[in-house]
Amino acid sequence: MAANRPVVIGVDSSTQSTKAVVVDAETGEVLALGRAPHTVTGTGGARESDPEQWWSALVSAVRAAVRDAGVPASAVTGLAVAGQQHGLVVLGADGRPLRPALLWNDTRPAPQAAKLAAELGGPEAWLGRTGSVPVAALTAAKWEWLRTHEPARAAATAAVRLPHDYLTERLTGRAVTDPGDASGTGWYGHGRTAPASAGMEPSPLSPSGGDGTSGGYDVEILTHLGIDPSLLPAVAPTGATPVGTLTPAAAEALGLPPAVVVAAGTGDNMAAAVGLGLGGAGLVDHPVVSLGTSGTVFAATRSRPADPGLSGFAAADGTYLPLGCTLNCTLAVDRFATLLGLDRQDVRPGGEVVVLPYLDGERTPDLPHAAGLVTGLRHATDPREVLGAAYEGAAFTVLRALDGLLAACGLDPADPAARDRPIRLIGGGARGRAWTDTVRRLSGRPVVVPGAEELVALGAAALAAGAVTGADPVAVATEWGTGEGEQLPPLPRDTETWDRIARVLTSAAPTLLA
Numbered sequence: 001m002a003a004n005r006p007v008v009i010g011v012d013s014s015t016q017s018t019k020a021v022v023v024d025a026e027t028g029e030v031l032a033l034g035r036a037p038h039t040v041t042g043t044g045g046a047r048e049s050d051p052e053q054w055w056s057a058l059v060s061a062v063r064a065a066v067r068d069a070g071v072p073a074s075a076v077t078g079l080a081v082a083g084q085q086h087g088l089v090v091l092g093a094d095g096r097p098l099r100p101a102l103l104w105n106d107t108r109p110a111p112q113a114a115k116l117a118a119e120l121g122g123p124e125a126w127l128g129r130t131g132s133v134p135v136a137a138l139t140a141a142k143w144e145w146l147r148t149h150e151p152a153r154a155a156a157t158a159a160v161r162l163p164h165d166y167l168t169e170r171l172t173g174r175a176v177t178d179p180g181d182a183s184g185t186g187w188y189g190h191g192r193t194a195p196a197s198a199g200m201e202p203s204p205l206s207p208s209g210g211d212g213t214s215g216g217y218d219v220e221i222l223t224h225l226g227i228d229p230s231l232l233p234a235v236a237p238t239g240a241t242p243v244g245t246l247t248p249a250a251a252e253a254l255g256l257p258p259a260v261v262v263a264a265g266t267g268d269n270m271a272a273a274v275g276l277g278l279g280g281a282g283l284v285d286h287p288v289v290s291l292g293t294s295g296t297v298f299a300a301t302r303s304r305p306a307d308p309g310l311s312g313f314a315a316a317d318g319t320y321l322p323l324g325c326t327l328n329c330t331l332a333v334d335r336f337a338t339l340l341g342l343d344r345q346d347v348r349p350g351g352e353v354v355v356l357p358y359l360d361g362e363r364t365p366d367l368p369h370a371a372g373l374v375t376g377l378r379h380a381t382d383p384r385e386v387l388g389a390a391y392e393g394a395a396f397t398v399l400r401a402l403d404g405l406l407a408a409c410g411l412d413p414a415d416p417a418a419r420d421r422p423i424r425l426i427g428g429g430a431r432g433r434a435w436t437d438t439v440r441r442l443s444g445r446p447v448v449v450p451g452a453e454e455l456v457a458l459g460a461a462a463l464a465a466g467a468v469t470g471a472d473p474v475a476v477a478t479e480w481g482t483g484e485g486e487q488l489p490p491l492p493r494d495t496e497t498w499d500r501i502a503r504v505l506t507s508a509a510p511t512l513l514a
Helices: 051-069 110-117 123-130 139-149 151-156 163-172 219-225 248-254 268-275 330-340 383-408 433-443 455-469 473-480 495-508
Strands: 007-013 017-024 030-037 076-083 089-091 159-161 242-245 261-263 288-291 295-298 311-314 320-326 354-356 373-375 423-426 447-450 485-488
Touching (some): 017 455, 030 051, 051 076, 076 268, 076 455, 089 163, 110 123, 110 139, 159 163, 163 242, 163 248, 163 261, 268 288, 268 295, 288 433, 320 383, 330 383, 354 383, 354 495, 423 433, 433 495
Antiparallel strands (some): 089 159, 242 261, 295 320, 447 485
C-alpha cells in the first residue's frame, strides 16, 4: 500500500491473549498482526485475570503490529477494542483494579445466578427486561458473588467495567460502553433507564428510552443489585461511535499520535458479527455456527426473541444478536480421538453408534449434570465410527440449538427460504474437513467458510473505520469482504442419523443424562 494511505487498528482482547490487526482502511487488507498472551488463574470453578495485564498486552500487540506493518505511526487514524464478554472489573477511587477480574467462564456465581433468576418476577420477567435469564456467566451474577464473598471490596468499588470498557477508558480517559457488550451484563435492556455516568453528556453517548436497543440501564435491577448508576459507563449508540482520542499517556505508551480516534468498541461476539458482515447494513437472519471449545450459534436480527435457551444480546450496530451456546464441541471430540488413539481427521460416519459427548454437562439442552454417553456398539464397530459418532453428536447438538434460534426468531428451520441460506462456519473446527463434512451432512445446508481468521479483530477494525469516517461498520466490513469465503454446496441431509441421535437424546435425558 502507499505510505500515505490511512490505516486502522482492531484489537481482540480475548480470554487467553490480545491480538491487534493493522488494516488498510480503504481496502481491508490486513498488513500485520501482533499478539501478546494473558494469564488466567483459578481452580475449583474460579477464572480470573489481572486487567493491568490486558493493558500491557494491548500495548505490546499494537506496537508489534504497527512495527511489522511497516507504516508510519501517523498513518493510524482509528482504533477500537473488542473484548471477552461478561467479565467483572471493579475499580477503586484511584481508577485501579481492586482485584483480578472475574471472567465469563468463572462458574462460582452459579448460586447467585439461580437466586437472581427467581427474583424480580422470575425468568420470564428477566427475559422481557434484559433478553436473558441470569446465569453464572452474566456480570450481574458475578457482582452478586463479590457482594456475598468480598463485601469490603464491593463497598470500596468506585467504578464497574467490562473488559473492553476498561481498555477503552485506558485509551481515552472516558467511561463508555456500547449496547452489545452492555447487553451481556444482566442490567441493561428494556424498562426504566438510568442517567449517564458522571462527566458524560447525555447525548450522544447515553441514549435513553424504553425500546431495548436504546433503553440503557434498568434502574430497578441496579437498585436490587445495590449498584449506583454513576458507577457504570455511559452507553454509546453503537460500537462505532467515536468516544474520544488517545490520552497523552496512552499515545506515548502505544507510540501513536494523540489524534487517533477511538471507537466505543464492543464484545467479541458482536465484533465477529461485524467482521462477517452481519447487521442492518448487511446480512440479517443469516445463521453463524462457531465451532470452538464450545459451540455457538447466532444471527443478526431486527427483533429480539424472548427464549430462555438464548442470550438476547444487542448487536454493535443497533440490531440484535440472539445467541445460543453448547458446552461440548471441538475439545470434547478431540478427547474422544485421544481415547481412541486416532487422528482427529481419521473418521467415518457413525453408522449405528450414537455418541452424546456431554463431557462437561451441557447447557443446550439444559443438562448440567450430564456425562458422555455412547450406545450402539457392536463387535464389528470400527473405532473410526465411534469418533465419527462423536462428531455427529456434537454437530447435532449445535445444529439443534441453531434450529431453536431460528424458530425463536419467527423462522421455520424447515422452510426453504430459511434452509437455503448458507451457514457461516467459523472457529477452529471450521478449518477441519471432518467438522465441515459432518455439519453439511446433518444440516443439508450450504456452508460458507470465511477466508479471514481474525474476525473479531477485523470487526473491531471496521468499528474503528466507522468512527473515523462515519460509515456503517457492517457496510465497511462487507466492502472489505472480510466475511467472504468458499461456499460449499449442500449435501443430502442425513435424516436417518439425525433422527437416531434425537431418539437417544429423548430417551436418555430423563435418566442417564439427568
